[in-house]
Amino acid sequence: MKNDKNYMIKVAIVEDNNTIREGLAALISGTNGYDCVGTYIKCETFLEDLPGKDIDVVLMDIGLPGISGIEGVKKAKEIEPGIDILMLTVYEDNSVVFEALCAGACGYLVKKTPPLRLLEAIKEVYEGGSPMSSNIARQVITLFQQNAAIEQENEEYKLTNREKEVLFKLSEGNNYQEIADALFISVDTVRHHIRNIYSKLHVHSQSEAVAKAIRRGII
Amino acid sequence: MKNDKNYMIKVAIVEDNNTIREGLAALISGTNGYDCVGTYIKCETFLEDLPGKDIDVVLMDIGLPGISGIEGVKKAKEIEPGIDILMLTVYEDNSVVFEALCAGACGYLVKKTPPLRLLEAIKEVYEGGSPMSSNIARQVITLFQQNAAIEQENEEYKLTNREKEVLFKLSEGNNYQEIADALFISVDTVRHHIRNIYSKLHVHSQSEAVAKAIRRGII
DNA sequence: GATACAACTGCATATTTGTGTGGTTTTTAT
């Protein structure tokens, strides 16, 4: 079974620290169902080797010499958009986390993660999950909730569907006549709706209305 | 030690299924460091009981009769904004997950989660984490990456600082004269900048420019 | 010292917008 390719998750490792890299490789290759198909000291060599190579999951250190792990994720995703990359890091620092996730990493673990949990995480990535330490998950969620909170504020600014349609058309760069034509109404009616939008949003120009509406998630 | 309040995480359970509720209560009360301080069949009774009660973490079923778990989260957060709520669910369904998170839940577990992992998750919540199954984490991350991808596209749309200033003033509802006064430049210069903005963003009106800029995170 | 770019100024003018005032008709909720 150990050599049955159908049951193997093919893992590559990019990590400059020899001890950690070899430890990870041994752990992975020594576990049933996992196969370490490449170890790299630098992103550069990994990226050269990547094209055509059959890799399921990459473990990538974030603090690498030369091309950083974050840059590495971007470039790897350009070469193989489908590849799944799990970041490993010593820091649990806010900005770096988000940079990595935005770059395309699909999970984020701190290096002190115990071996069993690491293997589990690799499997989760392979199966479409996004393992992360729960501190990081909390940061991600906090951002979500902030965005959600803003959307609640808009109870006062209730626009009717028609008004939203008009406002949206405006934001697309249509002028009154074009909006009228698109909605099969007269220009004066468009004018009327815009008047009401202005009064509801407490604004006096298209730009201000559009800005407010977008920032509050109305359109 | 079992009765040392300093080391106890106080947990409340809201769950309509008797077997599950009692099972959870037994698990929690039977584990060192955890204390089940309340079990509720319905959100309504939980919410009545909540004010003044000392609860660290709430386990809340999402599919409750009467007030749903999601509504329950919202109301509980209104009463005790600091309370941490961990959602339990049978579904791992996209929209429900996001609704719950946006409502203020700070973690999300499927009911089949093994007892030990559940206890661990409660502790993580207590310590400020956001445990979630990694499928859910992936959904959250996917959304992030979509947002991030949009921001990359803007390389072509590079506006100078001055142009951004002007555009931002526009989005605040200022007209050309007001912008000119604010930036100590002439109206014609404002006009000039706006011309350049339009040509860089490929638009032909204030509204479209403002909409595009905001949606792409330029301003 | 040349080329490029950002930032600036000026003027002309057709088109578009914002706002005033005054309505009718159709849905929706009580």
Next chain:
DNA sequence: ATAAAAACCACACAAATATGCAGTTGTATC
């Protein structure tokens, strides 16, 4: 049934905008 609310239409006019053209000045890169 009746009162709101939403959606519709019209006319008028000052103010603001979009876009044409034609420049100067300062700063940075090659």
